[in-house]
Amino acid sequence: MKFFLISDNIDTSIGLRLSGVNGVVVHEREEILKEFNNAIENKEIGVILITELAANKIPEELKNHKLSGKLPLIFVIPDRHGWRGEKDFITRYVEEAIGVRVHE
Template sequence: MKVRFYLISDNIDTAIGLRLAGVMGTVVHGREETLEAFNEALQDETVGILLITELAAGEIQEEINSHKISGKLPLVFVIPDRHGWRGDKNFITRYVEEVVGVKMNE
């Protein structure tokens, strides 16, 4: 069985850009559409990696977290859209600092 990427995006520009790279997907608006697309992608056994734009992910964060904790496929990655990353740009550094207990930037 061939495993593929799939995109859930809140905007057409990101969907078109990734489509040019061969990633199929859907554009959603609002929580209901986002949740429906997410659940459909989870049921599709050919989807191995699910990409979801940051704003779309914000609509269903609890469901995404629950799926990640389950350890089941597909792997879910939140990605920035055409406007770039809106969240904390240093979240990885801060996470490592918390885990290791050592401040990395001073």
């Protein structure tokens, strides 16, 4: 199965292309949604990588697909500017899941 990138910037696209990951650079919600729908219908794609800013434009569609449990898997990744979300989101996620505070 292949990886596929949906990016909002050319730098991330070029970087991942150098490692063999094909993808598209899109900026508007409609373009992102079109490429996302094409990617989830493509049976050769097993993992979709989507940059954080692009993912923020289609949050409901990403959530619905993730909850469906179907392939491809979806991973939101930072772009060349780094992660814009909360820095401790993984720790908070684990704490919420197990109900125990992990750090102080």
